Amino acid sequence: xxxxxLYFAGLREAVGQSSEQLAxxxxxxxxxxxHAHLVARGGAWQALATAKNLRIAVNxxxxxxxxxLKDGDEVAFFPPVTGG
Numbered sequence: 070x071x072x073x074x075l076y077f078a079g080l081r082e083a084v085g086q087s088s089e090q091l092a093x094x095x096x097x098x099x100x101x102x103x104h105a106h107l108v109a110r111g112g113a114w115q116a117l118a119t120a121k122n123l124r125i126a127v128n129x130x131x132x133x134x135x136x137x138l139k140d141g142d143e144v145a146f147f148p149p150v151t152g153g
Contacts, residue, residue, distance in 0.1 A: 104125070
């Protein structure tokens, strides 16, 4: 399965890229498992573990950590946004 991962705001700065296409191992089937897989990379991806109130969207809809993933999904990680 392959998914496109998008990083926004401070996460984009931390990992040094705004997006990447990932071929996932067979055991990765949910948003939470993808998150854990990315954090396990270590280094800059630890920002995903320490981000407060991290939001995740699948195909532009807010998703829970148990949301299933399918081939071709777009998964976005972003901190809460405030306006003024």
